[in-house]
Amino acid sequence: xxxxxxAVSSINSEKDAALIVSTTGQSVRTILVxxxxxxxxxxxxxxIYTGQIGFAPLRSQGTRRRMVxxxxxxxxxxxxxxxxxxxxxxxxxxxxxxxxxxxLAANDLRMKLSSENILDExxxxxxxxxxxxxxxxxxxxxxxxxxxxxLPALEQKISAIVAGRSPHADAALTRLFRAWVxxxxxPKRMPALSAVLQSxxxxxxxxxxxxxxxxLHLLVSRCANRMSIFLPPPFPVGGYIGSGDGYLAVA
Numbered sequence: 619x620x621x622x623x624x625a626v627s628s629i630n631s632e633k634d635a636a637l638i639v640s641t642t643g644q645s646v647r648t649i650l651v652x653x654x655x656x657x658x659x660x661x662x663x664x665x666i667y668t669g670q671i672g673f674a675p676l677r678s679q680g681t682r683r684r685m686v687x688x689x690x691x692x693x694x695x696x697x698x699x700x701x702x703x704x705x706x707x708x709x710x711x712x713x714x715x716x717x718x719x720x721x722l723a724a725n726d727l728r729m730k731l732s733s734e735n736i737l738d739e740x741x742x743x744x745x746x747x748x749x750x751x752x753x754x755x756x757x758x759x760x761x762x763x764x765x766x767x768x769l770p771a772l773e774q775k776i777s778a779i780v781a782g783r784s785p786h787a788d789a790a791l792t793r794l795f796r797a798w799v800x801x802x803x804x805p806k807r808m809p810a811l812s813a814v815l816q817s818x819x820x821x822x823x824x825x826x827x828x829x830x831x832x833x834l835h836l837l838v839s840r841c842a843n844r845m846s847i848f849l850p851p852p853f854p855v856g857g858y859i860g861s862g863d864g865y866l867a868v869a
Contacts, residue, residue, distance in 0.1 A: 649713065649714055649715075651710065651713050651714070654706065654709075654710050655702070655703070655706050657699055657701075657703075657706075658703065658706040658707055658710055659710075660699035660702075661699050661702045661707065662707070662710060662711075662719075664698065671702075671707065671719070671722055671723075672691060672698065672699070672701045672702065673701060673702060673703070673704040673707070673723070673726045674687060674688055674700075674701035674702060674703055674704075675687050675730065676703075676704070676705075676730050676735065676739070678734075678735035678738040678739055679732075679734075679735055687701065688700050688701050704723045704724075704726040704727050704730075705723075705727065705744050707719065707722075707723045708720055708723035708724060708727065708751075709744075709747075711723060712748070724750070724751065724754070727739075727751065727754075728754055728758065731758045731762075732762075732763075733762070733763040733767075733768055736755065736758060736759050736762075736763050737759075737768065737771055737772060737775050739755055740752070740755045740756065740790050740794070741775050741779075741784055741787040741791075743786045745790065746786040746787065746789060746790065749789075752789065752790055752793060753793070755790075756790070756793050756794055756797050757797070760797050760798070775787070775791075776791065779791060
């Protein structure tokens with residue numbers, strides 16, 4: 619296979635390289651980076667010199683696939699570094715202010731999203747660090763994955779968030795519901811996720827978690843119904859939810 623391997627992306631790197639290297643004799647901007655995988659740094663140097671970059675499959679695409687692709691690439695291009703993580707490169711490029719390289723990494727991430735891994739990526743800690751990636755992944759979910767039988771897996775993610783196992787994922791969940799509501803056909807009134815959470819009664823932690831699950835499932839069900847997709851609800855999906863003066867119309 620020639621230099622046009624699908625694992626390799628190319629772009630004019632002169633602009634990005636100028637951010638790090640100056641030959642004019644003037645002062646050069648210094649950026650302190652305390653982390654970054656060795657392979658990522660190797661590819662950064664290779665990119666600056668050649669304008670090419672090689673990205674490995676995501677972990678969410680499967681460990682075996684990632685290993686096989688890396689071995690295949692190494693056998694075809696033994697003089698190059700092993701394929702690097704697009705996430706690791708995106709993070710490094712962000713710290714260095716290398717926008718063109720960030721675009722390459724972001725595009726690679728987007729192309730590797732599917733119904734099999736979208737939830738793992740959408741609710742990952744990495745995505746929570748970058749609002750621009752979160753926005754892209756929410757759009758990908760709504761455009762390509764919403765009718766693929768993914769809702770049971772989404773419920774599992776919601777349960778993990780409620781149980782406190784994914785504290786970084788609240789922004790993704792809120793943004794996802796906003797996108798659903800925004801695409802719904804002229805809803806009368808739709809509660810924001812924050813308002814739903816505020817309306818849930820207090821009590822013991824276990825009792826509150828049960829209430830959170832119930833009300834979040836209610837919101838998922840209403841959004842799903844408005845999006846013309848089916849989610850079997852174990853709870854009623856009409857009327858009002860909340861307590862005291864905090865009732866919210868969802869019918």
